[in-house]
Amino acid sequence: MFPHLLTAAAGIAFLAYKQQDPSSAQLPTWGATHPGGNLRRATNGAGNPLPSGTSSLAVQPAGPLLMDPVLINKLASFNRERTPERVVHTVGQGAFGTFVVTNDVTGFTAARVFNQVGKETPVFVRFSNVNGKAGVAETAHDQRGFALRFYTKEDGNLDFAGVITDVFHISDPMLFPDVNRVSLLNPVTNQKDPNMAFDFQSLRPETTQRYIKLLSDNFFAPGSMRSMDGFSVNIFLCTNSAGVSVYCKFNWKALQKIAPLTDEAAISLAGTEPGYYTKDLYNAIDSGNYPRWSFGMQILTFDRVNTLSFNPFDITKSWREDEFPFIPIGEFILNRNQANFYAEIEQAAFDPANLVPGISPNTPDIMLAARLFSYKDSQRYRLGPNFEEIQVNRPISPVAKYERDGPIRTSAASNGLGDPIYYPNSFNGPGIDEFAARLDVPGFANGPISRQDRVVDNFSQVIRYLQTEVSPAERERMAGRVAKDLISIQDQGVRERFFKNCIYPLGTPFSDMVVYYYGTLTNGAGRDLLGQT
Structure with a gap:
């Protein structure tokens, strides 16, 4: 078909396969350790043997396509291979x-x-x-x-x-969706948007x-x-x-x-x-x-x-x-x-x-x-x-629950067999564990029931961390990373507010280092962090 390529290929001496690392060599390793695996029959999920895995049932030579259960099963299965992604921790x-x-x-x-x-x-x-x-x-x-x-x-x-x-x-779960959304993609541009993340953090x-x-x-x-x-x-x-x-x-x-x-x-x-x-x-x-x-x-x-x-x-x-x-x-x-x-x-x-x-x-x-x-x-x-x-x-450990039915019930045992489906009952259904009941001790809380956006000290622990747990060299690297984040913020108001509300309160020398690195990376524009021109 390509004689010039075949002629050239005849003179090539391919190097023997060399395993680079276990992760990269998973399939070659599997093949080498499972001899005869290709002798197994390929089947569908019901165990029916497949007559072909490469050609669809059609009127030859050019169609049309006929009802082919092998093809239909293959396409339908492929369409359903993915479960929904985790919203976070994907x-x-x-x-x-x-x-x-x-x-x-x-x-x-x-x-x-x-x-x-x-x-x-x-x-x-x-x-x-x-x-x-x-x-x-x-x-x-x-x-x-x-x-x-x-x-x-x-x-x-x-x-x-x-x-x-x-x-x-965050400390209030009302903000949980928001703190995650601002790190996702902008819904219009479909790009990461530092304006979103740092706007939220600055507030x-x-x-x-x-x-x-x-x-x-x-x-x-x-x-x-x-x-x-x-x-x-x-x-x-x-x-x-x-x-x-x-x-x-x-x-x-x-x-x-x-x-x-x-x-x-x-x-x-x-x-x-x-x-x-x-x-x-x-x-x-x-x-x-x-x-x-x-x-x-x-x-x-x-x-x-x-x-x-x-x-x-x-x-x-x-x-x-x-x-x-x-x-x-x-x-x-x-x-x-x-x-x-x-x-x-x-x-x-x-x-x-x-x-x-x-x-x-x-x-x-x-x-x-x-x-x-x-x-x-x-x-x-x-x-x-x-x-x-x-x-x-x-x-x-053994499971004996009162939940029933729904998807993924794979056996009668997983669906409770003949156990009662309600509690309490007098027909020998699962009972309450005395050990668990004894250790189910109450918590303690008192005070008015209300919504409260708490005003607290958000900086003392951070200042102490920077002073006692981070070396001077690492502290400088961290200041440089903050400066790069500030540069990524396109909105001037968000940039100033983030520095004012979150970085400046960390005091000197850290906030000064941030200003220095920001100025160095922006050819002397560090003054605009404080709203100065």
Whole structure:
């Protein structure tokens, strides 16, 4: 057909295939380790063998197309392959592993998953970019999520829908849709729009602490998913077997230290290796270099609540470890990659309402109260009302529930067999667990019921963070990143307001450094940040 090409090709000596890394070589490895796989019959979902996979049933030589059940099934299946994207945390990767209790924390919580040193529990984690969509470069600057699930043997799944910073943007759930929308695409231009993001932030200064922390080296461009820490952010109520309760947060710290990427390396990798973090994690686990994290808690006793200089239930505020020490509970290791990405990662559905006896949501954290509804509701929309029947979401402890019917009921057992469908009943339906009931202790709240846009100190913790936890060199890099963000804002009013409301209150020398770098990058235009000409 192309004789000149065939002649040239005859003299080419192709190099033998060389495996570059486990992620890139998945298909060749599969083929090499599954000899004879091509001898299996190709079928449809009903098990009917396929007569062809390449040609449609038609009147020859040129048609028309006839009713071809093989083709119709292939097209119909293809049209339905995608489930709706997550609204946020769309891009993600995960892995499976094991958690081992290393410290006795029964004085703080009766949760049976943590009740014995040496106890092992299967875990699953999902790392994610918060605002990027499918195909986005993973090294692009983003907020990043880090969710953790314990498949407890006694009490169902325990989920922490965490992030990589110890604080959140907002403290009132009314703003949750807005804080996410402003980081999405402009509805007219379909482009990222810094005017939206910084307009919102300039009007809500409580976003400042998380914004600044995300500009630090380890958050701006982490070296790997394996070096990321995770934070539950929300405040829970932990109760021990004696009925004594404390407020608590849960955190997990990477035990492998990997240097963050430079800004230049992150930009370069965004173009050459958009799935950099996913490949790094997959290859590390595949090669036996299993990453590990220390998992623990911070506690706040009831008597300390009113002595603090900040509201500890405002998740835009940090529980600093010098005031709330990290108490180790155990370690988890990730040692298994997914067998199939869609089945085990894309269909994973985390829910902050998945808690076990001894860990309760009965706290004044109103963001947690909203998440208890929002997360499960979004999964019902995305995956269907019975998404917990999907294997990655299914608990390993026994399930005996009163919910019935709907999609994804795969067996009579999953639909309750002949059990009563109502409670209470006198026909031996599932009963209430006394252990869970005893630990379902009340929370405490008092005051008027009203809407209140709170005026609080949004800057003291950020100033202390910049002064005590960031080196001078890193502080300068962070100031330079703020300056670049300011340049990206096209609206002069938004730029001035963001600097005035969110950066200037951080005081000198940081705000002065921002002005300096802004002036350097704009040929001396730094004065316009203060509305001067």
